[in-house]
Amino acid sequence: MLIVLILAIIILLIGRIFSLDKRFIIGAHAVLFGVVILINLILPTNNMLRQTVGGSVKNWIGLFVITLIIFTYVVIVKKIKNSHINSQNQHKNTKTFKPEELNRYARHIVLREIGGVGQKKLKMARILVVGAGGLGSPVLQYLASCGVGTVGVIDNDLVDSSNLQRQVIHSDVNIGKPKVFSASEAMKAQNPFVEVLPYNRLLNQEVAADLFEDFDLILDGSDNAETRYLVNRTCVALKKPLISGAITQWEGQIAVFDSRKLGPCYQCIFPVAAAAGLAPSCSEAGVVGALPGVIGSIMVVEAIKLITGAGESLNTRLLIYDALFAETRVIKIKRDPSCPVCSKKTG
Numbered sequence: 001m002l003i004v005l006i007l008a009i010i011i012l013l014i015g016r017i018f019s020l021d022k023r024f025i026i027g028a029h030a031v032l033f034g035v036v037i038l039i040n041l042i043l044p045t046n047n048m049l050r051q052t053v054g055g056s057v058k059n060w061i062g063l064f065v066i067t068l069i070i071f072t073y074v075v076i077v078k079k080i081k082n083s084h085i086n087s088q089n090q091h092k093n094t095k096t097f098k099p100e101e102l103n104r105y106a107r108h109i110v111l112r113e114i115g116g117v118g119q120k121k122l123k124m125a126r127i128l129v130v131g132a133g134g135l136g137s138p139v140l141q142y143l144a145s146c147g148v149g150t151v152g153v154i155d156n157d158l159v160d161s162s163n164l165q166r167q168v169i170h171s172d173v174n175i176g177k178p179k180v181f182s183a184s185e186a187m188k189a190q191n192p193f194v195e196v197l198p199y200n201r202l203l204n205q206e207v208a209a210d211l212f213e214d215f216d217l218i219l220d221g222s223d224n225a226e227t228r229y230l231v232n233r234t235c236v237a238l239k240k241p242l243i244s245g246a247i248t249q250w251e252g253q254i255a256v257f258d259s260r261k262l263g264p265c266y267q268c269i270f271p272v273a274a275a276a277g278l279a280p281s282c283s284e285a286g287v288v289g290a291l292p293g294v295i296g297s298i299m300v301v302e303a304i305k306l307i308t309g310a311g312e313s314l315n316t317r318l319l320i321y322d323a324l325f326a327e328t329r330v331i332k333i334k335r336d337p338s339c340p341v342c343s344k345k346t347g
């Protein structure tokens, strides 16, 4: 029996030394095993050769079964190990940059306050944008261009020709198309490394919490008070930071409400919605074309700062931009102790 085992080891060693195909080595072992079985079956019991190779078929069948069990076990363990390594690599791949991405984000990476670490944080970030209109347009464009890994956008409007004077993410060919799909198309065309999640629906109480839960940061560029209050309530409840922008005619404002820190929420500053006549929409009052570009761009700058930890956030401050007189003011804002939204939450 020993001579057969030595022969099997020699075949294995030859295979290793000459880097022979695994199938060839297994085949050679099968031939050796077959010959041994035949010798034990055909030759008489007292035959010298039969005695040399074991003398009984039973021993070889027993050895074959044991080898088969060990072989199967090794193969299964190897497969489990490989699938684990693959899943780890897939996870790692989402965190590492491809060479094209490094070149794309080179001007960010050289900035001391962002660098490779900050760019990676942007890549891993998940940001939801409420509204794909005036403010949503520049916000979505810049979030995509600067490499925010996952950008969600919710809006139930269709692109209209009257939008195109300021909503620069949408193009003439997309008139009549849902804004979220038109925006998503433009974002992917600008940066294919970004994942866009378009939600072509109205944001309401039923879906807000579940949707927001999935994101790290919310950017509100909606055009009505009802949505703004809902966005604020949901952000405070889930402790999600909120960057809120608003525009009308020649004026825009922007604030960061970070409910993870001490500071006011949107409702502390705007406790009640302005009466309908006092807060006309852009369609009624008009808005200068490039204004959403100014405010939306500042919103994204604040988002980049919040994600990367660069600089000083606008949190607890409200920035007001008066385009007609080219004036900018920043006013300090405080929490309202009687605010029905945030006062109870933070004591």
Ligand SMILES: [Zn+2]
Pocket (backbone or CB within 6 Å): 264, 265, 266, 267, 268, 269, 335, 336, 339, 340, 341, 342, 343
């Ligand atoms: Zn509040």
